[in-house]
Amino acid sequence: MIQLPPSFSYTRSTEMLARSQVLKRSWPVVLDLCVAGIGLACFYGVVQIAKYWFGQPVPQITISLSPRALPLYAFYSIVRIGLAYLLSLIFAIGYGYIAAYNRRVEALMIAGLDILQSIPVLSFLPGVMLAMVALFPTRQIGVEMGAIVLIFTGQVWNMAFSFYSSLKSIPRELSEAATIYKFSRWQRLIELELPYAAIGLVWNSMVSVAGGWFFLMACEMFVLGTRDFRLPGLGSYLQTAASTGDGKAIAWGLFTMIAIIVATDQLIWRPIIAWSDKFKFEQVETKSRIGSPLLHMLQHSRAIKTLSRRTIKPLTEAIYQRVAEGRSSQARKAAQFDEAAVKRHERWAGLLRGFVLAVIFVVVLYAALHALSLLRQVQRTEFAAIMKGALATFLRVNTALLLASAWTIPAGVAIGFHPRLARIAQPLAQIAASVPATALFPVILLALVKMGGGLGIGSIALMMLGTQWYILFNVIAGAMAIPTDLREVATLFRFTEVQRWRTVILPGIFPYLITGLVTASGGAWNASIIAEYFHLKNQTLQTTGLGATISAATDRGEFQILLLATIVMALMVVTINRLVWRPLYRLAETRYTLGA
Incomplete structure (x- = not known):
């Protein structure tokens, strides 16, 4: 046996301690350099986008299917989706806040939100694109802003529903505490409302961005009458590859999109999920927390x-x-102020409110008269075809919702209850939700045709691929928001699986589930424009439905058919909202809220 000198262990431990101190001192410097690098990269990206957007508009863009064009196309698409998301977040917080706290306009705003989320992207397309091009006629930014607003219309509605639902379900004791401490509206928003809504808002943000990727193909390349609008991006790349049947290009485009989604999950969503976990409303802290190396790096950066x-x-x-x-x-x-001054102020405020309402009424009346002049051009046979298509799309939407709920509810609860499973399943769900189903649809459609099916069945599959994620991500958020102490009580009293679902799980996720179902329903109506009308190589496949009617009318520039089909779709959604979703929302607010 070799005898080591007594000083060996002391010297070795001293060296190890010195090394650890050096690493401890140098690690913050590395973190600061990483943060500085991210900042410089963002600054360079802003400069490049500004050069492109404020340049002269390109009259006809040819989409290259070479893999070398993908990095630049991916960069443009990421910027569009990112700006659309920021616009959606601001709108969702403002709209949800006003709807939750203003009793006079709450019913009108929620009904409007139901209508807007059900209106397909292509129904917004003519007005939005023509207005933006007219606003910036000599700059490329006009077409770019039009595409961003169209992506915004596919992202924002479920976020607004989520924030509104969270505000309506804030526990009474938290609201009373904010009132006792005399919080201002700003303090209440920052210290109570945004933190309480953080978990639902984060998960709905993820599915909103996934929805942006889903509709990217329709927003970056479309035909409006005789005009062909194209923008360089991943969506136009995939649509060009799908329409030409280039399988190699589709594979390259999907690979690039999946790589971006995985990077986004690790660099953005995983840190945000870990950060939002601290806002969970519970009295007993959970033992397992979601972690993120990037969040750890940012939290320990000296800069x-x-x-x-x-x-x-x-x-x-x-x-x-x-x-x-x-x-x-x-x-x-x-x-x-005396009482007379207060009455005078209220009188002026009432006059101003009346003037604003009168202006809005005149504008709405003017638009309605022009709409009626367009609707007079619709023939009876066309009206009958629209009503027949409305019934067919209604059946497909509800079938897709039932099939999607059958697997997303148990899967979402399992992911929300097990952080280890969430680390694996959440990125996979994000990838699956973000991959445009229209890029995979040629393969699905050809397989269904060989099996004896057609676009009628394939449209249901495409609706599910585009809308089931609204339910899944909301259920995950609801399961994560269930307090740990409730779950431990269920374990302590040895609840059976049926008792756990009846007394803990379903009541806990109910507000989130309703939000998911509402947004999934609107998303399914929206997805019908792609699911029921599809370009494959040199032919157009379509089935009976409102979505097919809207897509065909957009291609042919028949604005009267487009307007009538959109109105019929909005009326159907409002009716369903009044008969089904509003009573369920009221039940979630009154019975299934957390509180002492």
Whole structure:
């Protein structure tokens, strides 16, 4: 046996300690360099986009199917989807906040949200694109902004529903605490409402971005009458490859899209999910938490800590102080006003409100008269065909919802209850939700034709591929939001599986499930424009349905048919909302909310 000198272990431990101290000192520097690199890359991307957007518009863009064009196309598509998402997030928070706290317009706004989410992207297309091109006639930014707004119309509605539902289900004790501590509206939004809605908003953001990828093909390349609008991007690349039947190009495009989705999941969604997990409403902290290496890196970056300590926190405190001083000043001014001044102020406010309503009424009346002049051109046979198509699409939408719910509810609960499973299943679900079903549809359609089916059955499959993720991601969010103490009580009292579902799981996920079903229903109506009318090589396949009617009318420039089909679809969605979804929302608000 070899005898080591007594000083060997001491010297070795000293060296190891010195190395660890060096690594501890150098690691924050590496993190700062990574953060600086990300910032420089974003700055370079902004410069390149600005050069392209503010350049002269390209009259006719030829989409190259070479794999070498994919990096630039992918960059353009990521920017469009990212800007559309930021616009959707701002709109969802503002719209959901007003709808939740303004009783006078709540019913009207929710009905409007139901209508807007069910209107297909192609129904927005003529007005949006022509308006943007007219607004920026000499710059490429006009067509780009039109595509971004179209992607926005495919992303925003489920986020607005999620935020509204979260605000309506805030526990009473939390609202009373905010009232007791005299939170301003700004403080209440930042300290209570956004944190409580964070989990649902994050998961709906993921499915919204997935919806943006789904409709990317329709938003980057489309025909409007005699005009052919094309933008360089992944969506136009995949649509060109699918229409020409180029399997190799489709494979390259899908591979690029999947790589982007995986990178997005690891660099953006995984850190945000781990961060939002701290807002879970529970009295007993869960033992297993979701982790993210990137979030750990950002939290331990000295540059970000310094920025937060010296800039963000002082700025936040200054805003809070200014808001508090403003409220105190308003209270003093109100105390000084006499009753006559208050009545005079209310009178002027009423006159201003009446003037705004009158302007809105005139604008709506003008648009309605022009719409009626268009509808007079519709023949009786065309009206009968639209009603027949409405019935067919209604049956397909509900069939797709039933089939999607059968597997997404148990799968979502399993993923939400097991963080380890979520780490594996969530990126896979994100990939599956983001891959445009229209790129896979030629293969599905050919297989169904060989089996004896057709586009009637294939359209249901395409609707499911585009809308089942709304239910899945909302159920995952609802399962994750169930307090750990409730689950532990169920385990302690040895509930059977049926008892767990009846007393804990279904009541806990019910508000999220209703949100998922509502948005999935609207998404299915929206997806009908692609599911029922499809270009394959040099032929057009279609089946009876409202979606096929809208797509065909858009291709031919028949705006009267497009308008009538859109109105019929909106009326059907509003009727379903009144008879089904509104009572279920009211039940979720009154019976299935967390609170002491």
